[in-house]
Amino acid sequence: MPLAKAQALSPQETRKRPLVVMQSVSKVFSSGTVALSDMSLTVESGEFVSLLGPSGCGKSTALRIIAGLGDVTSGAIDWPSSRINARGLPEGDIGFVFQEPTLMPWKNVFDNVHLPLRLRRVSKAAAHGEIMQALTTVGLQDFAKAYPRELSGGMKMRVSIARALVTKPKLLLMDEPFAALDEITRQRLNDDVLRLWKTTGITVIFVTHSVYESAYLSNRIVVMKARPGRVHADVPLTTSLERDEHYRTSEEYRKACETVSLSLIGAINAAGEH
Numbered sequence: 001m002p003l004a005k006a007q008a009l010s011p012q013e014t015r016k017r018p019l020v021v022m023q024s025v026s027k028v029f030s031s032g033t034v035a036l037s038d039m040s041l042t043v044e045s046g047e048f049v050s051l052l053g054p055s056g057c058g059k060s061t062a063l064r065i066i067a068g069l070g071d072v073t074s075g076a077i078d079w080p081s082s083r084i085n086a087r088g089l090p091e092g093d094i095g096f097v098f099q100e101p102t103l104m105p106w107k108n109v110f111d112n113v114h115l116p117l118r119l120r121r122v123s124k125a126a127a128h129g130e131i132m133q134a135l136t137t138v139g140l141q142d143f144a145k146a147y148p149r150e151l152s153g154g155m156k157m158r159v160s161i162a163r164a165l166v167t168k169p170k171l172l173l174m175d176e177p178f179a180a181l182d183e184i185t186r187q188r189l190n191d192d193v194l195r196l197w198k199t200t201g202i203t204v205i206f207v208t209h210s211v212y213e214s215a216y217l218s219n220r221i222v223v224m225k226a227r228p229g230r231v232h233a234d235v236p237l238t239t240s241l242e243r244d245e246h247y248r249t250s251e252e253y254r255k256a257c258e259t260v261s262l263s264l265i266g267a268i269n270a271a272g273e274h
């Protein structure tokens with residue numbers, strides 16, 4: 001399958017360039033809830049970063065702010081290596097996958113994936129190649145004409161991922177995308193996302209509650225603590241092993257899970273401390 005130009009660099013080639021920088025970001029909602037306090041985070045091109053933390057620690061808020069779906073109360077988001085559009089966002093550079101697939105039930109798979117391009121006034125005919133490429137990436141090239149009601153939960157989530165990829169973003173933001181799926185489907189989709197990351201060089205920021213999922217997927221885990229939300233620990237996870245079913249049962253993975261688990265316990269115990 002030919003790779004899109006924006007996605008053609010390998011993770012090694014694209015690493016070590018800051019893609020997005022959160023500078024001392026705080027977010028206070030109108031209710032008075034301090035969702036984030038002084039959160040700083042630099043994500044480099046080609047990284048797979050998980051945001052892990054207890055419920056309410058501000059993971060989704062951080063992700064939405066990076067996506068431009070919410071503003072900051074103080075601090076800033078910088079995109080050092082991207083051209084910025086009038087909305088302060090990198091031009092065409094962000095794909096977002098929500099916890100729910102959020103597909104339009106009255107549209108088939110092809111039309112659902114077309115949506116982001118339709119919003120940019122690209123016709124179906126002109127978008128055909130990109131749409132089929134995105135569907136091929138998630139293994140759904142034979143389901144273009146199917147309707148959401150005909151798909152399993154895992155397939156619907158794949159459509160949602162294809163829709164996020166169709167604009168060929170450099171950055172993929174995923175907000176607990178597999179939390180509602182059964183364990184086997186979740187593991188398969190974890191492997192799909194890893195393959196996508198390895199073959200395209202895309203940068204991924206992945207929100208999860210799961211120690212096991214974050215330790216399997218990420219090359220770096222940012223553990224957050226709550227009340228107010230901020231970074232508790234930044235845990236690099238390097239391994240020479242291929243992340244596959246053998247890795248899941250390896251001593252190295254067990255140790256990674258232990259390290260991350262201990263950090264998460266530390267974050268939970270430290271909630272409320274400044």
Ligand SMILES: Nc1ncnc2c1ncn2[C@@H]1O[C@H](COP(=O)(O)OP(=O)(O)OP(=O)(O)O)[C@@H](O)[C@H]1O
Binds near residue numbers: 033056057061062209
């Ligand atoms: N739109 C909103 N208005 C007011 N408060 C909000 C809003 N969105 C989130 N919050 C609050 O901000 C805090 C952080 O919420 P957020 O959803 O970012 O946390 P989270 O770590 O993603 O939680 P979870 O893991 O449960 O999804 C919580 O206290 C939440 O109640």
